[in-house]
Amino acid sequence: MASATLRLAVCASLFVPALSAGGLAQSRDAKTIVIVTPQQATVPIPTMMEGAQSATTNQEMADQLFLRLAELGPSLVTSGDKDFVPRLARSWSRHDSLTLVFELDPRAKWQDGVPVTAADVVFTFERARNPQIAPKLAGLLRHLTSVTADGDHRVTVRFDRAYAEQFYDATFHVQPLPSHLLAAAASQPELPHEFVANPVGNGPYRWVRSVPGQFIELAANPDFFLGRPAIEHVFFRAASDPEARMNLMLTGEADAMDNVPAPPSNIQRLAAAPDLRTVPVPSPVMGYLLFNQRDRTDHTKSHPILSDPAVRRAIALALDRQTMVRATFAGYADVPYGPVSQLLWIRKGSPHAAGRDTVAARRLLTAQGWVDHDGDGVLDRNGQPLALTLSYPVTSEVRKQLSLLVQEQLRQVGIRIDIARLDGPVWNERRTHGDFDIDFSSVVQDPSPSGLTQAWSCTGGTNVAKYCNPKVDSLIDGAIAAYSDAGKRWQAVLRQIEADQPAVFIYASTYVFPVNRRLNRVSFHPASIWLLLREWSAK
Amino acid sequence: MRRWLLRRSGAALVTWVSAVLLLFFVMRLAPGDPLDRLSGDRPITPQEIAALRARYGLDQPLAHQFAAFAGGLVHGDLGVSIQYGRSVTALIAERLPATLFLGGAALLVNFTLGLWLGVQQAVRRGRAVDRWLTGLSLAGYAMPSFWLGLMLAWLVGVRWRLLPAAGMTNPLLAVDAAFGTRAMDLLAHLILPAVTLSVVSIAATMRYQRRAMIEVLRFPYILAARAKGLPETAIRWRHAWRNALFPVLTLFGLWLPILVTGSVFVESVFAWPGLGLLAAEAVSTRDYPLLMGAALLVSALVVGGALLTDIAYAVLDPRVRYA
Numbered sequence: 065m066a067s068a069t070l071r072l073a074v075c076a077s078l079f080v081p082a083l084s085a086g087g088l089a090q091s092r093d094a095k096t097i098v099i100v101t102p103q104q105a106t107v108p109i110p111t112m113m114e115g116a117q118s119a120t121t122n123q124e125m126a127d128q129l130f131l132r133l134a135e136l137g138p139s140l141v142t143s144g145d146k147d148f149v150p151r152l153a154r155s156w157s158r159h160d161s162l163t164l165v166f167e168l169d170p171r172a173k174w175q176d177g178v179p180v181t182a183a184d185v186v187f188t189f190e191r192a193r194n195p196q197i198a199p200k201l202a203g204l205l206r207h208l209t210s211v212t213a214d215g216d217h218r219v220t221v222r223f224d225r226a227y228a229e230q231f232y233d234a235t236f237h238v239q240p241l242p243s244h245l246l247a248a249a250a251s252q253p254e255l256p257h258e259f260v261a262n263p264v265g266n267g268p269y270r271w272v273r274s275v276p277g278q279f280i281e282l283a284a285n286p287d288f289f290l291g292r293p294a295i296e297h298v299f300f301r302a303a304s305d306p307e308a309r310m311n312l313m314l315t316g317e318a319d320a321m322d323n324v325p326a327p328p329s330n331i332q333r334l335a336a337a338p339d340l341r342t343v344p345v346p347s348p349v350m351g352y353l354l355f356n357q358r359d360r361t362d363h364t365k366s367h368p369i370l371s372d373p374a375v376r377r378a379i380a381l382a383l384d385r386q387t388m389v390r391a392t393f394a395g396y397a398d399v400p401y402g403p404v405s406q407l408l409w410i411r412k413g414s415p416h417a418a419g420r421d422t423v424a425a426r427r428l429l430t431a432q433g434w435v436d437h438d439g440d441g442v443l444d445r446n447g448q449p450l451a452l453t454l455s456y457p458v459t460s461e462v463r464k465q466l467s468l469l470v471q472e473q474l475r476q477v478g479i480r481i482d483i484a485r486l487d488g489p490v491w492n493e494r495r496t497h498g499d500f501d502i503d504f505s506s507v508v509q510d511p512s513p514s515g516l517t518q519a520w521s522c523t524g525g526t527n528v529a530k531y532c533n534p535k536v537d538s539l540i541d542g543a544i545a546a547y548s549d550a551g552k553r554w555q556a557v558l559r560q561i562e563a564d565q566p567a568v569f570i571y572a573s574t575y576v577f578p579v580n581r582r583l584n585r586v587s588f589h590p591a592s593i594w595l596l597l598r599e600w601s602a603k
Numbered sequence: 604m605r606r607w608l609l610r611r612s613g614a615a616l617v618t619w620v621s622a623v624l625l626l627f628f629v630m631r632l633a634p635g636d637p638l639d640r641l642s643g644d645r646p647i648t649p650q651e652i653a654a655l656r657a658r659y660g661l662d663q664p665l666a667h668q669f670a671a672f673a674g675g676l677v678h679g680d681l682g683v684s685i686q687y688g689r690s691v692t693a694l695i696a697e698r699l700p701a702t703l704f705l706g707g708a709a710l711l712v713n714f715t716l717g718l719w720l721g722v723q724q725a726v727r728r729g730r731a732v733d734r735w736l737t738g739l740s741l742a743g744y745a746m747p748s749f750w751l752g753l754m755l756a757w758l759v760g761v762r763w764r765l766l767p768a769a770g771m772t773n774p775l776l777a778v779d780a781a782f783g784t785r786a787m788d789l790l791a792h793l794i795l796p797a798v799t800l801s802v803v804s805i806a807a808t809m810r811y812q813r814r815a816m817i818e819v820l821r822f823p824y825i826l827a828a829r830a831k832g833l834p835e836t837a838i839r840w841r842h843a844w845r846n847a848l849f850p851v852l853t854l855f856g857l858w859l860p861i862l863v864t865g866s867v868f869v870e871s872v873f874a875w876p877g878l879g880l881l882a883a884e885a886v887s888t889r890d891y892p893l894l895m896g897a898a899l900l901v902s903a904l905v906v907g908g909a910l911l912t913d914i915a916y917a918v919l920d921p922r923v924r925y926a
């Protein structure tokens with residue numbers, strides 16, 4: 065009897081929650097959606113997203129709450145202002161080559177009902193240009209000399225030099241904050257806790273609540289001056305494990321999720337689900353083999369092998385990048401020409417990256433004296449084998465797979481590659497300090513090509529491989545300053561970098577977003593994935 | 604007893620302080636840097652890193668950093684997380700309940716079902732039930748928790764749609780939902796991660812309990828009880844089981860820190876918003892303040908668990924007090 069009661073209790077304890085869970089999964093209406101992301105936004109507040117808080121998740125959440133003066137349009141051209149669409153600013157004009165004037169939309173209001181004014185814009189730019197508050201933003205806005213208000217709705221932005229991305233710099237990096245709520249903390253890096261915990265924005269969605277580690281709830285802003293979003297409630301649910309995210313999609317507990325992680329079979333698995341479809345979107349991610357130009361143990365000396373451009377060129381020719389990328393990404397990536405992800409507009413019109421030519425690779429190496437003297441399958445010169453270490457972080461499955469292919473293809477031309485799979489922080493430390501031969505790097509690029517200065521110019525802050533060609537620096541300077549023929553000038557930069565071969569550019573990946581078929585008018589903005597959420601609707 | 608307790612507590616405190624010291628310096632000596640990471644995927648210049656280094660005090664000599672940490676610790680301030688930009692104390696306070704809830708549920712299953720099954724095996728020693736339970740528990744013990752979690756989430760959550768595949772609560776549940784509805788939702792989300800943790804760990808409890816019970820059942824006083832004609836249930840639970848609990852007490856002390864550390868994979872697979880996941884993230888990002896906060900808690904649980912076990916032994920067996 066007691067045993068039967070126990071059995072009954074166990075069954076009941078399992079089935080009652082199960083029935084309850086099943087019921088809850090069906091309770092979503094057409095005005096509510098759930099999006100699952102790897103991380104939860106922690107500080108989605110403009111001018112506070114610095115350092116570790118500069119994570120994409122924070123920026124994506126901030127984009128729902130705060131508007132920019134103007135938004136980057138679908139063609140992602142950051143040069144000039146033709147591809148920008150009005151947001152907080154309803155119009156703009158150029159006073160001279162150093163001055164832009166924005167007219168704010170008088171309909172724009174903060175979610176507490178107070179109108180958005182020029183004072184808010186000036187207040188936020190003052191914070192953003194202060195390196196003590198926002199060192200990264202201050203660096204990006206270094207060419208702005210002043211931001212001033214002329215009445216309630218006119219803002220004047222002045223620059224120290226004429227260049228094609230003035231408009232981009234004045235609009236993309238900064239989203240105005242409500243000065244009437246934050247004036248007391250104007251010069252403090254940290255804003256009041258009440259504001260950070262419950263931000264008041266001017267965007268299509270307003271903040272409802274955050275349950276730490278679980279989700280953030282947003283609600284449509286009923287007074288949004290550009291039109292109330294069709295979806296009333298959005299839940300951004302956090303799940304760091306890719307399997308957990310995919311399970312939430314497959315069970316219908318989530319309607320959309322961020323990029324499907326490798327391997328490509330995951331995409332097939334999600335696409336095969338009857339309720340789901342996948343949407344490919346150009347991504348800002350680019351992966352490349354970075355050649356160290358300096359000796360890894362003594363940075364005052366050139367690298368004994370890789371400082372020779374012929375060896376670098378031979379390595380590039382020995383790799384069948386197209387096949388490697390097709391095998392790894394199943395069509396959701398391409399081989400870039402130069403250091404450009406799919407996000408950068410300057411890739412338009414680029415030639416195809418060079419294909420594999422092992423004969424030419426061997427010829428180049430032989431000409432430099434690299435011959436297999438001892439018959440061990442590895443080329444050598446003056447007793448030194450042509451052996452290099454390829455390092456990458458243990459967390460990257462894509463780079464792991466590609467590294468094995470690189471190792472095998474280089475072995476076929478007599479180059480020995482030793483793979484160093486490193487713990488993320490160790491890999492970062494070694495990379496930052498130039499302690500590597502070949503580094504399998506991956507970069508998340510901003511839409512602006514001027515970001516290339518950081519990694520590919522002689523004085524670039526993230527130029528860890530110490531690649532330096534003054535001609536490239538000069539070409540980059542010219543391209544940044546150019547108005548009319550910026551595209552052609554950037555192409556010249558890419559051609560020169562490809563000729564110098566400081567790296568082999570392996571992949572520019574495509575994001576793949578699974579979404580539930582009950583969602584309509586779904587579109588993604590490559591520069592900020594959920595930016596167009598306000599246009600979505602659901603059945 | 605009081606002197607013994609003071610001495611034992613003092614030793615525990617010294618152990619804990621030593622662990623804290625060791626953790627602080629070993630952590631900083633380990634390769635990797637919390638700010639170097641920022642120059643990885645999304646470019647950040649050395650100047651910006653230098654500014655951030657100054658903001659978090661990482662530009663100070665190690666001794667100064669330790670003094671600042673110890674000074675904060677005295678006041679209950681564990682600093683600000685580099686990754687989250689928030690107070691470590693607040694972050695731990697947010698995440699600890701979820702971990703304790705999950706770990707507590709797993710412990711409860713372990714020390715109820717596990718003990719009961721261990722006793723059942725002992726009294727049926729050598730029979731089919733004993734052999735089957737041994738096989739099953741060892742199979743569970745041999746299974747990696749993340750694999751079992753993935754399988755359960757896929758089978759029960761995705762294929763059968765019986766229980767939620769991930770998360771701790773349904774975000775769509777109204778904030779003002781009835782207590783019963785919220786409790787059922789929580790329970791539905793708890794079952795799979797708790798079962799995963801329990802299946803992997805229950806084997807140890809069963810084996811310890813079985814072994815101890817078999818030994819106790821051989822003692823002459825059990826034979827005497829049977830000779831007196833006491834019912835078998837009374838002999839088993841009132842006379843034998845109480846004395847067979849000692850070895851399991853040791854196990855309980857060992858399991859306490861596993862409340863936090865043991866659930867890292869399970870929390871990840873089921874997106875359970877606990878401290879284990881937070882600590883794992885802190886390790887991979889070298890978020891020193893958060894890592895120290897988590898390490899302090901785990902070391903306190905290790906030392907506290909051992910102390911509690913000793914005290915329990917002393918209360919149950921007076922001979923231990925003089926050891």
